[in-house]
Amino acid sequence: MTDLSGLSLSNIKKSLLNGEPLIVYDFDGREEEADMVFYAGTVTWKSVNQLRKDAGGLVCYVTGKEEARKIGLNFLTDEWKTHPVYQSLIKKPSYGDYPSFLIWVNHVSVSTGISDSDRASTIRELHNLLTDHIENKEEFFMKNFYAPGHIPVLASRGLDERRGHTELVARIAELVGLPRSMVIAEMLGDGKSLKRANAEEYARKNKLVFLEGKDIIGM
Amino acid sequence: MTDLSGLSLSNIKKSLLNGEPLIVYDFDGREEEADMVFYAGTVTWKSVNQLRKDAGGLVCYVTGKEEARKIGLNFLTDEWKTHPVYQSLIKKPSYGDYPSFLIWVNHVSVSTGISDSDRASTIRELHNLLTDHIENKEEFFMKNFYAPGHIPVLASRGLDERRGHTELVARIAELVGLPRSMVIAEMLGDGKSLKRANAEEYARKNKLVFLEGKDIIGM
Numbered sequence: 001m002t003d004l005s006g007l008s009l010s011n012i013k014k015s016l017l018n019g020e021p022l023i024v025y026d027f028d029g030r031e032e033e034a035d036m037v038f039y040a041g042t043v044t045w046k047s048v049n050q051l052r053k054d055a056g057g058l059v060c061y062v063t064g065k066e067e068a069r070k071i072g073l074n075f076l077t078d079e080w081k082t083h084p085v086y087q088s089l090i091k092k093p094s095y096g097d098y099p100s101f102l103i104w105v106n107h108v109s110v111s112t113g114i115s116d117s118d119r120a121s122t123i124r125e126l127h128n129l130l131t132d133h134i135e136n137k138e139e140f141f142m143k144n145f146y147a148p149g150h151i152p153v154l155a156s157r158g159l160d161e162r163r164g165h166t167e168l169v170a171r172i173a174e175l176v177g178l179p180r181s182m183v184i185a186e187m188l189g190d191g192k193s194l195k196r197a198n199a200e201e202y203a204r205k206n207k208l209v210f211l212e213g214k215d216i217i218g219m
Numbered sequence: 220m221t222d223l224s225g226l227s228l229s230n231i232k233k234s235l236l237n238g239e240p241l242i243v244y245d246f247d248g249r250e251e252e253a254d255m256v257f258y259a260g261t262v263t264w265k266s267v268n269q270l271r272k273d274a275g276g277l278v279c280y281v282t283g284k285e286e287a288r289k290i291g292l293n294f295l296t297d298e299w300k301t302h303p304v305y306q307s308l309i310k311k312p313s314y315g316d317y318p319s320f321l322i323w324v325n326h327v328s329v330s331t332g333i334s335d336s337d338r339a340s341t342i343r344e345l346h347n348l349l350t351d352h353i354e355n356k357e358e359f360f361m362k363n364f365y366a367p368g369h370i371p372v373l374a375s376r377g378l379d380e381r382r383g384h385t386e387l388v389a390r391i392a393e394l395v396g397l398p399r400s401m402v403i404a405e406m407l408g409d410g411k412s413l414k415r416a417n418a419e420e421y422a423r424k425n426k427l428v429f430l431e432g433k434d435i436i437g438m
Contacts (some may be wrong), residue, residue, distance in 0.1 A: 086291075089364060093331070101369050104320070106312065111412075114276045117411060145293070146309070147309070148318050148320035186334075
């Protein structure tokens, strides 16, 4: 069991499986942003409610690029590399890495797609698809989801290639022995991203695990 | 001056230009959802803050399809019609209309793209691009924005073709004589979309104009 700021991996896993969020800060000098993170297998409308009210950023589904390929999805930065017009829009953001967005989807069962319960449904259906024993995942995905929708799907390129929340969060799943199937949203303050100290305070008050990139990298 | 629930168009315009949001409900039997709506030309970080905290849905930029074409953008449902894989994801949502999403962008000046002030910057820069006298708008857009980003751009197909918030809000701009350059987010309750009565109550309490689709159609 690797020790991480006094927390064992089994405690982190227990938290996630209990449906409690982690708070994950990336790195000083990169985005300097904390994300609220749930394990997708536990997500209910209450998790989405907490993500939008207490975190405030985009509520995104995170998986690995290998899983994404199994359901037929590529990075938009790759999709648009050869697009006659949109290729001009592919640029590196100021923090230096290409975005990890693939596509925005809804499950076919939802109403408008945006309510807490609709977003929870889309997330749980993505989770089930990627973790259940389904023979042809791509066919299943294409039949049961539609795009453009309200849940951005992000995929990890691995920490060797990119050091964003997407990769950190996928890595946490690997470290604790869960499928790479997570949900994240950026924690925002009034006007700006929530400062690290305030994100730590939120974690303390709500008795949540607070992790940072350099600890995750070092594990 | 057309009368609308006792409100004149000049009062609606004044509200919008003062940076106050309208609350716009679509139709019974359609989404049955209320959106919070700002004129993009007045948007500051405080507007984005109010959209994410009091409304809670996706903070989207709305324009017309003619303006979108001028900056090189198409509906994703058209872009993907011929895509070998993604064409299977194009489906009509349960409320019956194809989505009005074009693309998700950030302005090149932003930091992570998601904070209130970053989203306000992207919105104001989209507004300036579409309303200023810029010779080659597409070139300007491709140079100064990147994708995938954090602000979904929606375009109105016109109310004859689609009766969503995108079209209703673009129509309001036309009716009051402003450019089609608006910002919207769905109003959410705990778990479900905010009920119409609660959206009306929010409007009353905050002295905001409440409009509904059938009034806008009839104008």
